[in-house]
Each structure stands twice: as C-alpha cells, then as structure tokens.
Amino acid sequence: MGDFQKIDTWQGLFLLFIFLVLMYFLLNALKFALERFGAKNKTNKALRISLQKFKLLFVPIASVLLLLDFISINYVPHTLILILICVFCYPTIKNYVSGIVFKINPLTTLNATIKIGNQRGEIKKMLPLGLVVNTKNGEQFINYTKVEEKGFLIHSKENNLFRQTLYVESEFDSNYILDVLFDNPIINYKEPPIIKKQENSKVLKLQYTLEKGANNKDIVSYLKTLNITTNSNKITN
Structure with missing residues (x-):
C-alpha cells in the first residue's frame, strides 16, 4: 500500500512520465519493425493500422494519466491551475482533439x-x-x-496517375489474389491493391500502385506464374 501512495508525489509523477515516454518509444520501434521487416500481407497491414490508431490515442491517454497524478499531489491548487490552463488553451486543445479524430479516419491518408x-x-x-x-x-x-x-x-x-489497372480472369477468388499480391515486394502496400468484381461477369478489376522504379510487366509476369490471366483492357466473356 505504501508503494502505491508514492505515486502521489513529484517523484511518482516523474517516474510515471519516464514510463510513458518509454512506452511511446516502444510503440514507435514496433511500428518501424512492422513496416521494415514485417510480411507484406493483409494481416500485417491490419496490425500496422491498429498500432497507428493506438499510437494516436496513446498521447492523450498518457496526458490524462499525468494530469490526474499531478492533481493528486495537491488537489485544490493543482486543479485550479489546470482549469486556468484549459480556459486559456481551449481553442488549441479542441484543435488537437479534432486532429486525432481526423487522423483516425481510415480515408484520411497522406497523398489523398x-x-x-x-x-x-x-x-x-x-x-x-x-x-x-x-x-x-x-x-x-x-x-x-x-x-x-x-x-x-x-x-x-482510383484516378491517380500512378494507379495501375488490370483486368483479371482466374479460378481463384479475390482474397487469394490480394494475398499473393501482398507477398510481392514491388507492390506499394501503403496504397493497397483493390479488387472489384465486374457486373454480370467473372472478370475482376484489379487496381494497384507499384513501388518507385517497378515495372508493370513484372507484376503481369508474376501473376502469370500463378496461372492468373491478366489484360490491360477490359475482358469480355
């Protein structure tokens, strides 16, 4: 019980701050490792997206924990100090919170x-x-x-000039095709490939982005080795 009470001190606040900073650096290191060394597949991408969202929420959560600890050291004066700060900094705080909500939206990405x-x-x-x-x-x-x-x-x-389009005819379903695409290093997985089924047809419309310097012929050849037929023009059945 005595150890728990030490949290309500300046030393406890400092130790909590150090712990939270280390946690933040650990999250950054994990995110870097997943991006640099992780497999390029849907599972890894989902994990990276979840980690990025948690990282965005970590800073405000950590801030609240520090503020609560700060208040617990001396309730009345510290609460008054925080109220004054919130009053004068309300526009900035509101703007920051709006930014977190904006960045969590999966549609809001760089270059969009x-x-x-x-x-x-x-x-x-x-x-x-x-x-x-x-x-x-x-x-x-x-x-x-x-x-x-x-x-x-x-x-x-989809209308981005760097976005490539191929029409695919294969016995494999769209999930399998996406999985094998994520295994190919020339696919830019930061702008993941999309597959849409064409109306009244078994043909799939594949849209994707290549890494810088990659050639579209390479991805066509790669899919061909997997018995997946592609065409740059729309295939009609």
Missing part, C-alpha cells in the same frame, strides 16, 4: 485528395495542429478546427 470548403488538394503532412495541403495556389496550412467546421470530402485515389 481532399476538399475542404472551396479548397482542394493533396494531403502532404498531418501535423499535430493542422494539415499541409498542396493546392493549386501552393501549400496551405489548415487547422483541424477549420476542417471540422467546414467539413471535408476525400476523393477516391
């Missing part, structure tokens, strides 16, 4: 095309307090509060 009010461009950076969007007028910084007030629309990446 976004429309905010009358502004449209590609997301180049997602900073703690705002976005850097590359518009026709150059790079614009837009804070998350403004994004929340005006609303936003994410446009599909």
